[in-house]
Amino acid sequence: MDTTGEVGSFFKSAFSVDNVIFGFDGGDLKVLLIQRGQSPFKDKWALPGDLVYPNEDLNTAAERVLEQLTGLRGVYLEQVKTFGAVNRHPLGRVITVAYISLIKISNYTLTAASFAQSAKWHSIDEVGHLAFDHNEILESCLRRLKRKVRTAPIGFELLPPKFTLTELQQLYDSVLRLPKHLDKRNFRKKILSMNLLVECSEMQEGVAHRPAKLYQFDSDKYGQFVNEGFIFDI
Amino acid sequence: MDTTGEVGSFFKSAFSVDNVIFGFDGGDLKVLLIQRGQSPFKDKWALPGDLVYPNEDLNTAAERVLEQLTGLRGVYLEQVKTFGAVNRHPLGRVITVAYISLIKISNYTLTAASFAQSAKWHSIDEVGHLAFDHNEILESCLRRLKRKVRTAPIGFELLPPKFTLTELQQLYDSVLRLPKHLDKRNFRKKILSMNLLVECSEMQEGVAHRPAKLYQFDSDKYGQFVNEGFIFDI
DNA sequence: GGGTTTGGTGTGAAAATGACAATAAGTGCT
DNA sequence: AGCACTTATTGTCATTTTCACACCAAACCC
Structure with missing residues (x-):
C-alpha cells in the first residue's frame, strides 16, 4: 500500500x-x-x-x-x-x-x-x-x-521449468513444514504415478555428485486429466 | 446490494x-x-x-x-x-x-x-x-x-441441533451432488468413527416408519481433537 | 397380522499408505 | 587409477483405508 x-x-x-x-x-x-x-x-x-x-x-x-x-x-x-x-x-x-x-x-x-x-x-x-x-x-x-x-499443481510455479525430483521434494518440505519430512521413495512414487512429469533428455549440471534427471511439468496433460475427473493430491 | x-x-x-x-x-x-x-x-x-x-x-x-x-x-x-x-x-x-x-x-x-x-x-x-x-x-x-x-464440520450448521444419520447423509448428498450417492453403511461407519456425534436419548418422532436415533454434534470434542491434530474429512 | 417404509448392521477384496536400506553414478582429491 | 564423498535411484512388505454389497429389525398403517 x-x-x-x-x-x-x-x-x-x-x-x-x-x-x-x-x-x-x-x-x-x-x-x-x-x-x-x-x-x-x-x-x-x-x-x-x-x-x-x-x-x-x-x-x-x-x-x-x-x-x-x-x-x-x-x-x-x-x-x-x-x-x-x-x-x-x-x-x-x-x-x-x-x-x-x-x-x-x-x-x-x-x-x-x-x-x-x-x-x-x-x-x-x-x-x-x-x-x-x-x-x-x-x-x-x-x-x-x-x-x-x-x-493443485502450483508448486511448479516456484521452480524453474526443468527441475529434479529432489528439488521438487524440497519445495514441498519447505512449504508444508510437516513434523516429519516427506519420505523420498514414497514421494517419488506418488508424484511419478500421476504421469504429470515428463523426463527431459538433459541431466542436472554443475553439481559435485551424481547428477539427477531433470523433469518438466506437463500442464496440457494436467488439463486433460482434470477433465477426466483427476484430482491432484500430495 | x-x-x-x-x-x-x-x-x-x-x-x-x-x-x-x-x-x-x-x-x-x-x-x-x-x-x-x-x-x-x-x-x-x-x-x-x-x-x-x-x-x-x-x-x-x-x-x-x-x-x-x-x-x-x-x-x-x-x-x-x-x-x-x-x-x-x-x-x-x-x-x-x-x-x-x-x-x-x-x-x-x-x-x-x-x-x-x-x-x-x-x-x-x-x-x-x-x-x-x-x-x-x-x-x-x-x-x-x-x-x-x-x-470441516460445517454441515451441522444446516441441520437442527438433533438430527438423524440419514438426514446428515442427505445433506451431504445434496451439497456434494456426487455422481454416485454416498453409501449408507460406509457413511455411517465413517462419521461415527470420528467420535464427534453423541447419541441422544430421544428418538425421531412423528414418522410413519421405524424412528431413527437422534444425534448431536459435539463441538467441544471437535475442538479438542483439532488440537491433537485431527483433520475432519468426509 | 400383513404390508410398507425406513433404520440399522458386517465382511471381504482392492487400493493406498507408510516405514524402511542398499546400490549406482557422478565429483574431487591424491 | 583409485578412493572418499555426495546425492540419485529403486522395491518390498505390513498396515490401513476404501469401496462394493444385502439382509433383518422396528415402527406405522390399515
Missing part, C-alpha cells in the same frame, strides 16, 4: 491490493517485501501493494503491482482474502484485497519499479513486524498456500 | 457485502434470495447485501445483513471472495465482498427486515438469472461450500 502525499484528502474510503509474492531458492520459502519510503510506517517492511485505479479491475491491479515490482507478467496469481477492519489503515478507510503470487525466483531481477530499490526476499520465518495488518495478511496467504500446494 | 435513492451521488466508489445464505430442508440445498424493489435490476432476484458503513468492519456488515433479513445472530459466516470488475455495478464502482452463511432453515422466520417481504428460498438449481454478477458470486460460494463441507 502506497499512501503518499496528495491522496491524503481523498481518504474517505478506498481500496487497495496487496500482493504476497512467494519464491523458492532451494532453501527456505521466501516472500518479497518492500521497505516503505514514506509515512505511515516509514522504513517498515511491508507487502507490495497499491490503491486500485478507478477504472481498473482488482486482478489487473494485482498484476500491475506485480509487474511494476518484478517486471513479470502472466505468473500465477490468486485472490485470497479481503481485509477491511475499520482501523487497519491509520489515514482512512481502506480495505485491501490480498493476493498470492508465485514466481520463479531466478526470473526475478531487481530492476523495475521505483520502489523496487528497497525490495528484498525474506525467509518466511525471518519476517519481523510488518506495516499495517500485513503480518495477518501474510499468515492468511501462507495458510492458503499450504493447503493449495497439496491440492 | 441495495442502491436506493440518495446514495446515488455518493457513487464514485463504494464497497458492499453480499451474503449467500444456504439452508437445507431435507430436499435440495436452498439459497435465500430477495427480489429487488428498485432499479437497477428492479424485480430481479438478487443476493441479500448492503453497502458497508463507514465505521463498520466487513464481517460486521455481513452479520448485519444477515440479521436484518433473518433475525439470526451468531451463525456460521465465512468470507469467500471479493468481486471488483469495473462495470459490475451499473451505477458506479462498487466492489463487493461475498460471504457464505449457513443457517438452520427451520429457525428462519420471514419477519425481520423491510426487504424481507420479498425474500424466498430457492432450490440451488432453480435459481434463474440474478441481478448484477450474482450468479457468478453464487457459483463461487457454492464451490467453496462443496469443498469446505468435506474438510
Whole structure:
C-alpha cells in the first residue's frame, strides 16, 4: 500500500491490493517485501501493494503491482482474502484485497519499479513486524498456500521449468513444514504415478555428485486429466 | 446490494457485502434470495447485501445483513471472495465482498427486515438469472461450500441441533451432488468413527416408519481433537 | 397380522499408505 | 587409477483405508 502525499484528502474510503509474492531458492520459502519510503510506517517492511485505479479491475491491479515490482507478467496469481477492519489503515478507510503470487525466483531481477530499490526476499520465518495488518495478511496467504500446494499443481510455479525430483521434494518440505519430512521413495512414487512429469533428455549440471534427471511439468496433460475427473493430491 | 435513492451521488466508489445464505430442508440445498424493489435490476432476484458503513468492519456488515433479513445472530459466516470488475455495478464502482452463511432453515422466520417481504428460498438449481454478477458470486460460494463441507464440520450448521444419520447423509448428498450417492453403511461407519456425534436419548418422532436415533454434534470434542491434530474429512 | 417404509448392521477384496536400506553414478582429491 | 564423498535411484512388505454389497429389525398403517 502506497499512501503518499496528495491522496491524503481523498481518504474517505478506498481500496487497495496487496500482493504476497512467494519464491523458492532451494532453501527456505521466501516472500518479497518492500521497505516503505514514506509515512505511515516509514522504513517498515511491508507487502507490495497499491490503491486500485478507478477504472481498473482488482486482478489487473494485482498484476500491475506485480509487474511494476518484478517486471513479470502472466505468473500465477490468486485472490485470497479481503481485509477491511475499520482501523487497519491509520489515514482512512481502506480495505485491501490480498493476493498470492508465485514466481520463479531466478526470473526475478531487481530492476523495475521505483520502489523496487528497497525490495528484498525474506525467509518466511525471518519476517519481523510488518506495516499495517500485513503480518495477518501474510499468515492468511501462507495458510492458503499450504493447503493449495497439496491440492493443485502450483508448486511448479516456484521452480524453474526443468527441475529434479529432489528439488521438487524440497519445495514441498519447505512449504508444508510437516513434523516429519516427506519420505523420498514414497514421494517419488506418488508424484511419478500421476504421469504429470515428463523426463527431459538433459541431466542436472554443475553439481559435485551424481547428477539427477531433470523433469518438466506437463500442464496440457494436467488439463486433460482434470477433465477426466483427476484430482491432484500430495 | 441495495442502491436506493440518495446514495446515488455518493457513487464514485463504494464497497458492499453480499451474503449467500444456504439452508437445507431435507430436499435440495436452498439459497435465500430477495427480489429487488428498485432499479437497477428492479424485480430481479438478487443476493441479500448492503453497502458497508463507514465505521463498520466487513464481517460486521455481513452479520448485519444477515440479521436484518433473518433475525439470526451468531451463525456460521465465512468470507469467500471479493468481486471488483469495473462495470459490475451499473451505477458506479462498487466492489463487493461475498460471504457464505449457513443457517438452520427451520429457525428462519420471514419477519425481520423491510426487504424481507420479498425474500424466498430457492432450490440451488432453480435459481434463474440474478441481478448484477450474482450468479457468478453464487457459483463461487457454492464451490467453496462443496469443498469446505468435506474438510470441516460445517454441515451441522444446516441441520437442527438433533438430527438423524440419514438426514446428515442427505445433506451431504445434496451439497456434494456426487455422481454416485454416498453409501449408507460406509457413511455411517465413517462419521461415527470420528467420535464427534453423541447419541441422544430421544428418538425421531412423528414418522410413519421405524424412528431413527437422534444425534448431536459435539463441538467441544471437535475442538479438542483439532488440537491433537485431527483433520475432519468426509 | 400383513404390508410398507425406513433404520440399522458386517465382511471381504482392492487400493493406498507408510516405514524402511542398499546400490549406482557422478565429483574431487591424491 | 583409485578412493572418499555426495546425492540419485529403486522395491518390498505390513498396515490401513476404501469401496462394493444385502439382509433383518422396528415402527406405522390399515
